[in-house]
Amino acid sequence: MLxxxxxxxxxxDTLSYLWNNKNIFIVVLGIFSMSGIFYSLSLANEYxxxxxxxxxxxxxxxxxDGSALSSLGTLAxxxxxxxxxxxxxxxxxxxxxxxxxxKGFIAKYGYLQDIVLAEGWNSAENKLTxxxxxxxxxxxxxxxxxxxxQEDEPYENAYKKLVESFxxxxxxxxxxxxxxxxxxxxxxxxxxxxxxxxxxxxxxREIDLIDLKNKEQYLTEKLKSTQDVNVSKSVGFLVQSNIRxxxxxxxxxxxxxxxxxxxxxxxxxxxxxxAIICILFFVTGFLFTLIIxxxxxxxxxxxxxxx
Numbered sequence: 587m588l589x590x591x592x593x594x595x596x597x598x599d600t601l602s603y604l605w606n607n608k609n610i611f612i613v614v615l616g617i618f619s620m621s622g623i624f625y626s627l628s629l630a631n632e633y634x635x636x637x638x639x640x641x642x643x644x645x646x647x648x649x650x651d652g653s654a655l656s657s658l659g660t661l662a663x664x665x666x667x668x669x670x671x672x673x674x675x676x677x678x679x680x681x682x683x684x685x686x687x688x689k690g691f692i693a694k695y696g697y698l699q700d701i702v703l704a705e706g707w708n709s710a711e712n713k714l715t716x717x718x719x720x721x722x723x724x725x726x727x728x729x730x731x732x733x734x735x736q737e738d739e740p741y742e743n744a745y746k747k748l749v750e751s752f753x754x755x756x757x758x759x760x761x762x763x764x765x766x767x768x769x770x771x772x773x774x775x776x777x778x779x780x781x782x783x784x785x786x787x788x789x790x791r792e793i794d795l796i797d798l799k800n801k802e803q804y805l806t807e808k809l810k811s812t813q814d815v816n817v818s819k820s821v822g823f824l825v826q827s828n829i830r831x832x833x834x835x836x837x838x839x840x841x842x843x844x845x846x847x848x849x850x851x852x853x854x855x856x857x858x859x860x861a862i863i864c865i866l867f868f869v870t871g872f873l874f875t876l877i878i879x880x881x882x883x884x885x886x887x888x889x890x891x892x893x
Contacts, residue, residue, distance in 0.1 A: 607879050614875040615868065622867025626860035630706035634768040634856045635775035637783060638847040639840075640761070641675045675763070678790045678842050679754055682782070688748055689741045691785050700774060701744045701751075707771040714771055752782070762846060772852045779849040783840075790842040795835055802828045 604611065681687050692698050703716040752767040767779040805825045835841055 610879060611875050615871045618867045618871025618874070619864065622864040625867070626858060626863040629858040630770050631855040632768050632770060632857040633772035633775050633852045634766050635772070635779045635849045635852050636764055636766045637779055637845060637849040638762050638764050639843040639845045640763065641844065678786055681789065682786045683749055685745055687786070687789065688745045691782065692741060692744050692748065695781055697778065698740060698744050701747050702740060704770055712773060714774060752779070768856065776849045776851045783843050783849070787840055787842040791835055795832060798828055798832050798835070
């Protein structure tokens with residue numbers, strides 16, 4: 587019973603202590619809360635477009651099996667030139683994050699200004715807003731006096747921002763991949779993601795076609811030099827299989843990525859979470875006030891009594 591009274595007394599003292607300092611709490615919490623509201627409202631909305639895809643080479647009847655020609659060549663007694671075979675999904679995803687690919691992608695589609703300078707989105711005009719204090723729009727040049735950037739540094743900065751803005755995940759249960767891209771504009775997010783998928787698909791397609799054509803050239807030379815009828819038939823079959831793979835690679839809309847759900851236009855923002863920001867400012871203000879009045883009472887009790 588005594589323990590319960592002590593707990594009630596301690597709680598009562600605490601509440602009384604807070605109540606006696608309510609004016610300080612009201613002022614400081616008001617300042618922090620208003621600061622949190624204004625800060626959260628100053629942050630531009632961010633929108634995230636998402637695409638869902640599977641491995642475009644899996645189960646494609648020949649394209650996916652990078653060792654198919656090599657296996658048939660072994661049966662025919664022919665050693666095909668060594669190669670890494672058809673590109674894998676992981677290889678393509680890693681290439682998508684590489685500096686050379688990203689910088690080339692940004693330069694090809696003219697996204698440098700949109701990625702580096704964008705500060706928000708004008709929904710009425712459907713245009714990104716920019717920070718032109720560091721960029722001369724008419725001359726399309728960076729201001730070296732402000733940024734002190736070298737020739738390639740804007741693209742390096744854009745590379746880092748773009749890589750941070752997209753994410754790839756794999757769903758082990760459904761065996762599908764999802765790729766997302768986030769920016770200030772829902773339409774820009776969809777556009778970049780669609781072009782990014784299309785570009786890496788084209789790059790991987792080109793890599794595999796070069797590999798297949800090298801094999802075709804090698805097989806054609808072998809076919810001309812062999813005298814054995816059975817070997818000639820086997821090599822002829824290998825050439826036909828190779829040509830069929832090239833045909834499938836050239837005619838497939840999506841060779842590397844098989845889209846299950848194309849990039850969408852996200853009209854619901856994913857950031858900033860303004861409610862959480864306001865709560866964090868309020869909690870910070872409360873703790874700050876509590877620390878200040880505790881230190882005040884500890885170091886200056888006379889001043890505390892006057893107040």
